[in-house]
Amino acid sequence: xxxxxxxxxxxxxxxxxxxxxxxxxxxxxxxxxxxxxxxxxxxxxxxxxxxxxxxxxxxxxxxxxxxxxxxxxxxxxxxxxxxxxxxxxxxxxxxxxxxxxxxxxxxxxxxx
Amino acid sequence: xxxxxxxxxxxxxxxxxxxxxxxxxxxxxxxxxxxxxxxxxxxxxxxxxxxxxxxxxxxxxxxxxxxxxxxxxxxxxxxxxxxxxxxxxxxxxxxxxxxxxxxxxxxxxxxxxxxx
Numbered sequence: 001x002x003x004x005x006x007x008x009x010x011x012x013x014x015x016x017x018x019x020x021x022x023x024x025x026x027x028x029x030x031x032x033x034x035x036x037x038x039x040x041x042x043x044x045x046x047x048x049x050x051x052x053x054x055x056x057x058x059x060x061x062x063x064x065x066x067x068x069x070x071x072x073x074x075x076x077x078x079x080x081x082x083x084x085x086x087x088x089x090x091x092x093x094x095x096x097x098x099x100x101x102x103x104x105x106x107x108x109x110x111x112x
Numbered sequence: 113x114x115x116x117x118x119x120x121x122x123x124x125x126x127x128x129x130x131x132x133x134x135x136x137x138x139x140x141x142x143x144x145x146x147x148x149x150x151x152x153x154x155x156x157x158x159x160x161x162x163x164x165x166x167x168x169x170x171x172x173x174x175x176x177x178x179x180x181x182x183x184x185x186x187x188x189x190x191x192x193x194x195x196x197x198x199x200x201x202x203x204x205x206x207x208x209x210x211x212x213x214x215x216x217x218x219x220x221x222x223x224x225x226x227x228x
Contacts, residue, residue, distance in 0.1 A: 043221040
């Protein structure tokens with residue numbers, strides 16, 4: 001079965017320090033993976049996506065993610081956190097049936 | 113990126129009434145749209161897949177007579193919550209798949225439903 005696991009429910013960083021949000025997937029085929037961000041009471045915004053092209057994917061707001069098949073991971077990183085990065089982040093897996101499977105989400109808190 | 117809108121953004125209704133939520137793809141035609149429900153501090157739960165011109169496909173445990181979905185055109189899908197009850201209060205989010213970018217879903221801003 002295809003699934004995605006976000007390893008941390010909460011991550012707290014100080015402004016200006018690096019961000020790491022972890023996501024592992026389970027799939028029997030080459031997956032399509034996405035990271036979305038959701039600010040309070042808002043819809044989801046696409047940060048970046050991996051669809052079997054380059055393994056290092058750059059997204060908006062300075063985020064990037066690296067697809068590592070050997071580790072079945074797609075961790076989201078940012079070199080320097082900004083206060084506006086505080087939000088909920090979802091790792092999403094597209095199944096071959098065309099549906100999306102969401103991770104449970106990671107709440108990112110950025111301290112001044 | 114593509115834009116998806118939802119209307120209304122927030123609705124309060126009395127128990128027993130019906131509420132319609134619209135989801136529109138503004139700059140592309142979407143043959144497939146999805147409806148999600150999100151409880152506070154939780155992830156999104158897929159309710160149904162809406163296919164233009166055909167019946168929606170509901171996920172297990174979602175009552176199709178309770179949550180009516182209509183996808184009458186390539187840019188509009190509607191979700192009607194019938195005979196709403198307080199337990200239907202939630203954040204409802206739609207998404208649409210852009211045929212030009214098959215893998216990517218674009219999400220609407222969500223509709224906050226409160227049933228009194």
